Amino acid sequence: QLWAPLEDYEKxxxxxxxxxxxxxxxxxxxxxxxxxxxxxxxxxxxxxxxAKWEPxxxxxxxxxDSETHPSVSPDDEFADFESWDxxxxxxxxxxxxxxxxxxxxxxxxxxxxxxxxxxxxxxxKFGMIGSTDSHTGLATADEDNFFGKFGESLPQPxxxxxxxxxxxxxxxxxxxxxxxxxxxxxNTREEIFAAFKRREVYATTGPRISVRFFGGWSFDDKxxxxxxxxxxxxSKGVPMGSDLSTAPIGRAPQFLIEAxxxxxxxxxxxxxxxxxxxxxxxxxxxxxxxxxxxxxxxGGQPIESTVDLKNASYSNSVxxxxxxxxxxxxxxxxxxxxxxxxxVLEIPTPRWTAYDxxxxxxxxxxxxxxxxxxxxxxxxxxxxx
Numbered sequence: 228q229l230w231a232p233l234e235d236y237e238k239x240x241x242x243x244x245x246x247x248x249x250x251x252x253x254x255x256x257x258x259x260x261x262x263x264x265x266x267x268x269x270x271x272x273x274x275x276x277x278a279k280w281e282p283x284x285x286x287x288x289x290x291x292d293s294e295t296h297p298s299v300s301p302d303d304e305f306a307d308f309e310s311w312d313x314x315x316x317x318x319x320x321x322x323x324x325x326x327x328x329x330x331x332x333x334x335x336x337x338x339x340x341x342x343x344x345x346x347x348x349x350x351x352k353f354g355m356i357g358s359t360d361s362h363t364g365l366a367t368a369d370e371d372n373f374f375g376k377f378g379e380s381l382p383q384p385x386x387x388x389x390x391x392x393x394x395x396x397x398x399x400x401x402x403x404x405x406x407x408x409x410x411x412x413x414n415t416r417e418e419i420f421a422a423f424k425r426r427e428v429y430a431t432t433g434p435r436i437s438v439r440f441f442g443g444w445s446f447d448d449k450x451x452x453x454x455x456x457x458x459x460x461x462s463k464g465v466p467m468g469s470d471l472s473t474a475p476i477g478r479a480p481q482f483l484i485e486a487x488x489x490x491x492x493x494x495x496x497x498x499x500x501x502x503x504x505x506x507x508x509x510x511x512x513x514x515x516x517x518x519x520x521x522x523x524x525x526g527g528q529p530i531e532s533t534v535d536l537k538n539a540s541y542s543n544s545v546x547x548x549x550x551x552x553x554x555x556x557x558x559x560x561x562x563x564x565x566x567x568x569x570x571v572l573e574i575p576t577p578r579w580t581a582y583d584x585x586x587x588x589x590x591x592x593x594x595x596x597x598x599x600x601x602x603x604x605x606x607x608x609x610x611x612x
Contacts, residue, residue: 252331255330275348282425288405290402340504354426356405363378368433370576373401386398405431426467427469467569484519493541494546498572499569500516500567504566532598578598
């Protein structure tokens with residue numbers, strides 16, 4: 228009922244259009260459900276149509292983060308980020324396990340592999356972006372300059388407690404998020420739109436973090452230090468949103484990764500690769516690899532927090548300004564389907580609620596979060612045997 232008018236629009240106007248699924252964490256598990264909305268099974272034609280009109284998904288915005296959730300990623304220490312997980316948007320229905328499994332991007336990417344093994348094509352092969360979802364015309368995604376979503380969440384002493392639509396979630400639930408980042412060949416509408424369609428895009432939860440992510444079979448160490456990293460990435464591999472297939476004998480996929488801090492923001496804590504795969508028994512799995520850690524830390528060591536809540540400030544005395552790495556999957560099995568994407572984490576910084584507390588000289592309840600670890604998520608690279 229949505230896609231048919233989109234197709235008609237393109238035929239009538241000669242223009243191009245896509246639809247971007249929005250706020251999947253509030254969908255009650257409907258966004259990435261295992262069957263169609265009418266209860267029927269997916270087939271190859273349905274999947275092809277969905278892929279044409281919905282090549283990307285919004286995974287972070289003011290109403291929470293939709294990358295993953297602790298209930299579906301229990302081994303991920305960073306999974307519980309800006310979670311809106313008590314129920315549906317209207318708060319008329321409590322959350323259930325299916326809401327998380329079929330309402331978040333990472334489990335959806337895993338479910339896509341299962342569908343692919345069953346029907347030969349993947350309905351959840353999407354890129355990832357962020358958006359603000361602000362309705363005020365004052366869209367900002369900075370923790371120290373957050374203008375909220377509606378009028379009741381504009382800067383004011385009571386906004387942390389004001390309820391959305393006067394009946395729903397309190398204002399402190401809102402996150403100062405997010406942004407859509409696009410790797411386009413030119414800064415034109417045509418090239419930006421083309422990048423969306425080929426999924427060469429990524430999401431941030433507000434900061435202007437720069438992330439490059441390429442996959443291939445023949446990168447070498449010197450490629451990470453080349454001044455033309457993007458040229459090498461495209462010539463020797465494929466960018467985020469693309470596919471690798473048929474591994475050369477004895478080779479595992481290599482990933483060329485560059486992450487650079489927001490020039491006006493916080494340093495970076497770490498770079499991670501998130502891998503998902505489908506085993507020979509039809510079970511899906513995920514694993515998180517710390518590809519790079521700042522300050523010469525070993526795996527498992529948390530970054531030192533420099534946040535001073537009394538002054539709503541932090542220091543870039545910890546963390547790194549840039550990471551450049553070539554990472555090879557140490558657990559690669561060339562016989563199974565898999566996907567990989569990158570998550571970049573900043574060092575801890577004050578959340579917008581901490582800035583409000585100082586600005587308006589108020590005391591918020593203790594349970595309200597005042598520290599945040601903003602981040603970026605790239606679109607995936609898929610491997611198919």
